Amino acid sequence: MRPPLPLVTRTSLLLLLLCNLEFASSFFATPLDHRMAPRRAVVRLRAEINPGAVSGTSLRILEYPHPALRAPNADVDAFDDELRQLAKEMVSIMYASGGCGLAAPQVGVNRRLMVFNPTGDPSKWMQEYVMCNARIIQYADARSVGEEGCLSFPGFTADVARSNWIKIEYTNVRGKKQRKKLKGFDAIVFQHEYDHLDGVLYVDHLSEDERNRVQADIDALTGRYTETSAGPAAL
Numbered sequence: 001m002r003p004p005l006p007l008v009t010r011t012s013l014l015l016l017l018l019c020n021l022e023f024a025s026s027f028f029a030t031p032l033d034h035r036m037a038p039r040r041a042v043v044r045l046r047a048e049i050n051p052g053a054v055s056g057t058s059l060r061i062l063e064y065p066h067p068a069l070r071a072p073n074a075d076v077d078a079f080d081d082e083l084r085q086l087a088k089e090m091v092s093i094m095y096a097s098g099g100c101g102l103a104a105p106q107v108g109v110n111r112r113l114m115v116f117n118p119t120g121d122p123s124k125w126m127q128e129y130v131m132c133n134a135r136i137i138q139y140a141d142a143r144s145v146g147e148e149g150c151l152s153f154p155g156f157t158a159d160v161a162r163s164n165w166i167k168i169e170y171t172n173v174r175g176k177k178q179r180k181k182l183k184g185f186d187a188i189v190f191q192h193e194y195d196h197l198d199g200v201l202y203v204d205h206l207s208e209d210e211r212n213r214v215q216a217d218i219d220a221l222t223g224r225y226t227e228t229s230a231g232p233a234a235l
């Protein structure tokens with residue numbers, strides 16, 4: 001468990017984080033590919049989980065600096081059973097990890113596919129999203145800073161600024177185009193996952209102070225990867 005986070009007066013996302021926080025006393029429970037927390041209470045984030053092998057799928061969550069996290073991602077062009085099976089397996093891994101979202105490159109599939117459920121709760125399947133070839137049409141100018149984590153960066157979290165709302169369009173797994181406005185926590189999860197599809201990782205957005213704070217954690221991941229991989233680290 002991480003130690004309690006410092007008190008900071010940020011109010012904007014409190015109501016949006018019901019799914020993602022495990023407050024030291026009685027608040028909510030964490031999940032996300034990305035975890036975030038309002039820095040205004042004594043908050044403790046639940047330990048991150050890389051579930052490793054998950055029943056029903058051979059996919060695994062890849063950790064930084066695996067090259068798949070930086071590789072180009074191709075548009076989804078076949079809205080078939082294979083795509084739906086892939087999405088289903090990604091959703092399973094997301095829930096098994098205690099996460100709220102997962103992008104295909106995080107499981108080594110370099111396609112523009114993401115899944116998320118802002119509640120992180122498998123029983124709330126009505127709030128699951130599976131999005132193909134999503135793009136952001138419009139960003140809010142207003143941005144808020146929140147604490148995020150990423151299953152590809154286990155063991156630490158850091159503050160990132162994101163737009164408060166976005167307008168997006170995407171294609172669902174049946175090949176139907178959709179438009180949607182996402183705000184608050186939903187928008188944050190989407191922006192984090194969307195970044196993955198462009199090979200952008202949340203640590204790319206950190207302020208100099210935040211980067212310095214977590215650099216040792218990033219270096220440790222890099223060291224672990226190079227020790228266990230035959231290939232060079234992709235930095």
Ligand SMILES: [Zn+2]
Pocket residue numbers: 033034149150151152192196
């Ligand atoms: Zn992530």
